[in-house]
Amino acid sequence: MTSLTTEPLVRVDAVSHTYGTGDAAHHALDGLDFSVMPGEFVSIVGPSGAGKTTLLRTLAGLQQPTDGAVWVSGSRITGVPDGMAMVFQDYSRSLLPWLSVAANVAFPLKRAGAQKADTQRAVSEALTEVGLAGFERRYPWQLSGGMQQRVAIARALAYRPKLLLMDEPFASVDAQTREDLEDLVLRIREHHGMTILFVTHDIDESVYLADRVIVLSRPPAHVRSDVEIDLPFPRDQIATRELPRFVQLRSQVARLIHGK
Numbered sequence: 001m002t003s004l005t006t007e008p009l010v011r012v013d014a015v016s017h018t019y020g021t022g023d024a025a026h027h028a029l030d031g032l033d034f035s036v037m038p039g040e041f042v043s044i045v046g047p048s049g050a051g052k053t054t055l056l057r058t059l060a061g062l063q064q065p066t067d068g069a070v071w072v073s074g075s076r077i078t079g080v081p082d083g084m085a086m087v088f089q090d091y092s093r094s095l096l097p098w099l100s101v102a103a104n105v106a107f108p109l110k111r112a113g114a115q116k117a118d119t120q121r122a123v124s125e126a127l128t129e130v131g132l133a134g135f136e137r138r139y140p141w142q143l144s145g146g147m148q149q150r151v152a153i154a155r156a157l158a159y160r161p162k163l164l165l166m167d168e169p170f171a172s173v174d175a176q177t178r179e180d181l182e183d184l185v186l187r188i189r190e191h192h193g194m195t196i197l198f199v200t201h202d203i204d205e206s207v208y209l210a211d212r213v214i215v216l217s218r219p220p221a222h223v224r225s226d227v228e229i230d231l232p233f234p235r236d237q238i239a240t241r242e243l244p245r246f247v248q249l250r251s252q253v254a255r256l257i258h259g260k
């Protein structure tokens with residue numbers, strides 16, 4: 001996924017975040033610095049409670065850092081940036097149960113004022129891409145967990161984001177579905193060339209998917225390490241995970257998370 005441009009799409013510049021004040025203050029992020037180039041797939045891992053979700057929410061413009069700044073496409077973000085979509089772990093709360101699958105996927109496009117015909121085409125293409133053509137009229141609660149997360153991915157895709165943020169998106173699905181969804185995200189990335197930041201607790205998943213794994217330290221979090229994942233593409237659930245280099249990289253990331 002090489003790019004001719006040398007400008008990062010995302011620049012996290014000395015970002016710190018403290019929740020609360022005084023005795024109740026919790027210093028979650030401490031001077032985080034890193035950049036993400038257009039088209040890169042970057043996994044973010046770290047010890048439990050390290051501040052991964054805080055970082056992603058800050059990148060999404062959902063909360064302001066108490067210090068430092070986030071830049072997307074060269075502009076300092078002060079709210080949700082254009083061209084960004086987010087997929088959360090909890091699909092049952094992020095999908096609207098009273099809307100059909102198609103209406104859920106169309107929702108952000110309608111809010112953005114897209115033309116009806118364009119919306120219909122984007123919804124149909126996105127649902128086909130995630131393997132849910134034919135399920136347009138169903139409701140989220142009529143689908144399995146993995147299918148609901150596909151709907152959430154289709155909703156993000158239909159918006160044609162250049163930056164996709166994913167916060168432990170596959171933590172609530174079974175192992176086989178998780179592998180299928182991992183490969184779906186790799187295909188989408190290959191097809192659309194979008195930039196993806198992916199928070200996960202799963203070390204194997206972080207290595208399997210990414211070009212780079214950013215390892216956060218214990219809180220207050222700084223970037224402990226930025227590990228290049230030099231595994232060949234296309235990745236394969238069995239062949240890639242069998243590679244000695246995969247095993248080496250997963251051990252390296254695990255040691256970094258455990259502070260060794």
Ligand SMILES: Nc1ncnc2c1ncn2[C@@H]1O[C@H](COP(=O)(O)OP(=O)(O)OP(=O)(O)O)[C@@H](O)[C@H]1O
Binds near residue numbers: 052
């Ligand atoms: N809105 C909030 N108000 C106060 N403290 C918060 C808030 N959100 C998060 N925190 C605290 O900030 C720290 C980092 O939380 P965050 O959810 O970002 O970590 P995480 O790495 O995503 O966690 P996990 O590994 O459990 O998914 C935690 O100690 C958490 O309790």
